[in-house]
Amino acid sequence: MAKTVKRVHNFYSGPAALPLSILQQAQAELLDFNGTGMSIMEISHRSKDYEAVHNRAIELLKELLGIPAGYDVLFLQGGASLQFAMVPMNFLAPGKKAGYVMTGTWAEKAYAQAEKLGEVFIAASAKEGNYRRIPSPGELNYGPDTAYLHITSNNTIFGTQWQSFPETGAVPLIADMSSDILSKPFDVSKFALIYAGAQKNLGPAGVTVVIIRHDLLDRANKKVPTMLRYETYAKDNSLYNTPPTFNIYMVSLMLAWVKEQGGLAALHRRNQEKAALVYDAIDASNGFYVGHAQPDVRSLMNITFRLANEDLEKKFLDAAKQAGFVGLAGHRSVGGCRASAYNAVPYESCLALRELMFTFQKENW
């Protein structure tokens, strides 16, 4: 009989929940990958067995996101945080300015790195009121000669998410999609570059996915050191040096799982249903729970809310822990609670959270 696995309700913001089935597949293949008599971790990155995994991950990502011709999918290391520096190193030419839309802590961090490397400006900011909203397209202030416009599609800490993306014409649009890539369909062709650390919707931490349009590669600064140039990865199919092979293998399993679930449209519907379970509990609470994000820009991935005071929040988090929930404490810059309901978080976990919220409210109102 199969051993029952004890799994908690995992609402961590990242690294975050992975589907049980892919963990089990990785476990089953750990000692002998595909009849090779080796673990995927022990196989040369120059071997056919590994290359098939690597290329499968790229193909699946292209298929699932509908990436048009003229883009490359790259695997890098250094997390999304290294992208904060690589983007300006490669694309912020002297005499040009890059625009940043400030929608949270990660946008601030991206801006701070670019500021060290060239001229930057704030194209719009939602800082006032502690990042509860997303600037409207009309608020974005940048000229046609802007080097690029940088946005953060989902603000992991504050729980806001862009509902539609700006049309930037000839100005390259660059997005940090670390916390919502693969959560819903979107038009990749609007973007010149997209980057995402893997540890939310793509797999375990340790690999960063970059999707880059070819014309941007041609414009890149050629003086940047080899490992910090996108061109290095694009030229050699991300095999210039040893890539994080196990992580890319896990990404390939995760992408196959996304496809099995019905792709992005199906996952989007499920993510909407899951998030609605928790947002409804907030909205029906008569102010017992107060959402941080403005309702029109609520994130489907990170649901942020407060209770009346820190003592009550602590009591709620203690009750959650007792009931088998993890990762519900909010980030210190917002406080309160945050439920991260990425693709792999089951509907049942969101339902259980909703019930916990109702019960806790009844007992503590």
Ligand SMILES: Cc1ncc(COP(=O)(O)O)c(C=O)c1O
């Ligand atoms: C939107 C966003 N950008 C960037 C980062 C930083 O990613 P990393 O730790 O991979 O550098 C995070 C991490 O949570 C994030 O949520």
